[in-house]
Amino acid sequence: MAKLHDRKFVSADPEKCVGCCICEYVCSMVKEKTFNPTKSRIRVIRIGPLINLAVACRLCEDPPCVAACPRDALAQEEESGIIIVDEDKCNGCGWCIEACDYGAIMLHPETKVVYVCDTCKELDKPQCVEWCPEEAIDFVTADVLAQKSRRTAVKKLFQTSVEKTAE
Secondary structure, three states: OOOHHHOOEEEEOOOOOOOOOHHHHHHHHHHHOOOOHHHOOOEEEEEOOOEEEEEOOOOOOOOHHHHHOOOOOEEEOOOOOOEEEOOOOOOOOOHHHHHOOOOOOEEOOOOOOEEOOOOOOOOOOOHHHHHOOOOOEEEEOHHHHHHHHHHHHHHHHHHHHHHHHHO
């Protein structure tokens, strides 16, 4: 059984993301055979005029989306952490959408059934990662993401101390 820290998920770097939405188009083509970002399992969110962030499922340890579903239509694969949707049980109530802390679950515009990133498990890696022209999207574990965050924080602290010393 894979531990939570061994599970890989799609993560975006807001400092690199330019909001091009190529990830959305690639995802919709791979999963739905159409270039339609409303059918994508990854979403680009614009936060203010300069910050963009691509959002996908983070494979939570105790996923609130699964717990919130009144029809038991969602389950989590034990090994990968991927959220599986039983389309026959889902009635599109949206409780899982409300429960997701990351905004990573969407309601399909036609079928009215929820859907979520499965990290392109049928392929060798998520296609949004493969096709991102800015290399803003990674396929990482929680440990790797935490290490990147620590490095970024240390760089900012160093830069701040250099600037204060120069004053």
